[in-house]
Amino acid sequence: MGNGEDGALDARLGVRLAELRAEQGWSLGELAERSGISRSTLSRAERAEISPTAALLNRLCGVYGRTMSQLLSEVEAEPALLVRAPDQPVWEDQASGFVRRSVSPPHAGLRGELVEGRLTAGADIAYDRPPVPGLEQHIWVLDGALDVTAQDVEHRLGAGDCLRLRVWGPTRFRCPGPQDARYVLAVVLP
Template sequence: MKRDDGAPDPMDARLGARLTELRAQHGWSLGELAERSGISRSTLSRAERAETSPTAALLNRLCGVYGRTMSQLLSEVEAEPAPLLRSADQPVWEDRASGFRRRSVSPPHTGLRAELVEGRLTAGADISYARPPVPGLEQHIWVLDGTLDVTARDIEHRLDTGDCLRLRVWGPTRFRCPGPDAVRYVLAVVLP
């Protein structure tokens, strides 16, 4: 996404550069990455050049190809990790097209297995992921405000304020806010 002055958003620029680095580390062309991810070459190219802000679904597919969680990928484009991350410094990423806002609550650290994320979905928002970035990923979803429908293994779970769902993710998942209000939840992610 572009800023008002026409320059790419700094987070999108860092993310695009990191996506380019990851592809180069694997020795893949844009065409090879497109085949592996199911994302068109033009979309991949625009994301790498920060001409567009990637969606959550697109990042999830790329994370699956690269064997990372979304938090790991996003932490790789942030500053050096510290043990304490103040609320005002917690990075926020938005997928405006889908109504999803993600705050990385845990201080980033690539060597640790667990992390906390705050998610917000606007009323009516519906996000589907074709597969987890890492098979067998453990998730704890704790709803702080609102209602969230989570579908995993073709089973839909309705979570209301205070409810917590624990699951291992092996296949497609779906997060949907049925409304009428937005939902705010904590997602604890634990690598297998």
């Protein structure tokens, strides 16, 4: 578990994950079968003994029919209409070298949101399914290079390039380097 604010966020996230499972009436075993994540890992995430990775959260979002931003917003305070840069929630997956900033506050009544993603050179994140089938994504690279694979097609994006797609299956985000990649991800629910 992390220290300070990171540890507090992991604790709130663990509580919310346990609540979502309870709302469905699922045991850890049932959730493990649905998500492909071991019961042990699910239990440790719910108790905030581990900080979940982006891939793990993506799988859980898929099972619960939420985007990652929606899930993370559920453990934050009620979002404001305006969020100043220093107040934008940042989540980091240290294991993969992925940093995610919620630029626009997600809201249950709205379908779109903006996210800033940063991948360190060499970082490689594979998602086995979309959190919501048919999710629309616009990926606009601000700095560096980003390889995005969707529907078995790899797209090499450089600074200024934008890729628009609907996500139905596995995706992969890879920063080939030599510098880190920074990009804007516009997410639109179907």
